[in-house]
Amino acid sequence: MTDQSAPSPPAVREAVTPDVAEIAALLGRAFYDDPVWSWLVPDEASRARRLAGLFEITLRRVHLPHGGTELTGRGARTEAAALWDPPGHWRVPFRVQATQVPPLWRVLGRRTPVSLRTLGAIEKDHPREPHWYLAMLGTDPPAQGNGLGSALLRSRLERCDADGVPAYLESSKERNVPYYERFGFKVTRELALPGKGAPPIWLMWRAPGS
Template sequence: MATADVRPATRADIPALSVTLGKAFFDDPVMMWLLPDDDVRRRKLHKLFASITRYHHLSRGGVEVATGGQDIGAAALWDPPGEWKQTRAEELRAMPGLLLTFGSALGRGLAVTEMMKKAHPEEPHWYLAVIGSDPAVRGKGFGNALMRSRLDRCDAEYAPAYLESSKPENVPYYERFGFEVTGEFTLPDGGPPLIPMWRTPR
């Protein structure tokens, strides 16, 4: 793959970007807790990202992909200020994909979503719901290109940004972009921590 080119995602990108995100989150602590079986995670995780992209994030206009040649090496699912909450209709449309992904763990997955909603800041901000790169291109600037693309816009609009890091080791990476840890909450039933982070515009 060549250097990363960032562009807005289209509906036609959903299958490829969801596969990329499925690979990116294969070793994510929250996903491993929800779907502990490696084979199940490998086969099903992309369905989650396809569903939430198709029925929520894409319509908000904040989904971007980083490509090298024809391949999608990384993707970021952002929601603009005031638009991070799913509507009831979106939740219903996304539900079949969530069921296909999580099966009997769906209740646990929905509990995670509720915890994240309760901790979510009220102040208007750009919300980075998901960012991930294919392990094959990690360290080649794809994630960096996606972060810079949206954060440059945040700064131009003087808008804050917010994310939850599901990997403690990723916190320093986000700190390099100006995010600061605002707390920590641990998922129920022995689940891993989630680390909320906030970025003031520059």
């Protein structure tokens, strides 16, 4: 006899400090071909490494302290992560922003001012209504297509629905828009980022219960 039952969904758990380096490394690989990060960090040879360094700092100083970062994988290794900021915590305090500038400069160099303008443009259109903010969702490229990102989305969105709280994200890839739409997100605006050659991003909002 064979077991005809469906495979169990990937287990999702909240990230803790010892997970940070592994999460940052996989996000560096996951966002290697991201249009916005490719525009900001054009050097292909060092991009994944530079992004991992930057993501590690933002994880420690911005996302992890608020308890919204979750991870999953098909085994012991972390293969996907979602960086959620809870209601009221999407905006980075100025004192924390100030500590971000030196590492940002190490990653982006002369592209740092462009990056700061980009961040400012994105924040200007950020909704003020209380919501959960999906700052980043990434799966290590070799593990993509196994439902890990979907498991992470369902984990948080089920709680959003239970609590009656909306969710918000920015998609930097147009081909990912239909993916998020399957989870109830709707495009509210296509935003043109400032700067020569800057790619657009898609702002997406999800009402609870969608």
